[in-house]
Amino acid sequence: MAAPMTAQSMNPDVQSGPSRARPGGDALCPLCGASGPFEQVVDVRRRGHRVCGTCWLIFVEEAHLPAPAAERERYARHRNGPEDAGYVAFLRQAVGPARRFLQPGLRGLDYGCGPAPTLCRLLAAEGWACANYDPFFFPEWPAEAFDFLFATEVVEHFFRPAAEWPRMLSLLKPGGVLTVMTAPWENLESFRNWGYASDETHVVFYHRRTWDWISAACGLVPLDRSNPRVGVWRKGLNP
DSSP states (O other), X not given: OOOOOOGGGOOOSOOOGGGGSOTTGGGBXXXXXXXXXXXXXXXXXXXXXXXXXXXXXXXXXXXXOOOHHHHHHHHHTOOOXXXXXXXXHHHHHHHHHHHTTOOTTOEEEEETOOSSOOHHHHHHTTTOEEEEEBTTTBOOOOSSOEEEEEEESOGGGOSSHHHHHHHHHTTEEEEXXXXXXXXXXXXXXXXXXXXXXXXXXXXXXXXXXXXXXXXXXXXXXXXXXXXXXXXXXXXXXXX
């Protein structure tokens, strides 16, 4: 196993421009740091990707990473919000598995809430306070750590997951509950025609074995993975 991700790689500022490029380009996996050669797979947009044989991450080649302005513009076009019943039902897929691990009075964070925060309203209706953070739309870095953290449809946008996972987890208290929602890839043949890979801002894709790697590297204890799209973990006391 490659060296685990550490908090020392974090940068609390929003990264933009060349600084978001992956160190070493595509010579190293941006999650586990394994070196190639990597198998290549092409998606429906004709973007080239590499497949890591160590952590099973699929990552888009650096030449296809979107520029910050284009990335923000794509997110701003989203029409998701609390008035959209379909979107609310979609988010409830994440709330459901997490609910039994959240005690009354806890305070959490919606990490990557987008331009129209919605999850915080769903949680408030059930008695949990929830703050919002988004690098483009709510960019003030929180000054506290939280009892729980939701990252719904966020982690597939990480350019540099080896840095961005620890950065995100720094906002979760030891013993806190992490809920992540993203669509996993299953096999390379279906990936080539997968609609989820057609979004130009989706730049990394996780396999169930990737979750195992991240759990070990970050000190996360699995709590619920009954829905392939949703994972719930508890942050270890000594990550």
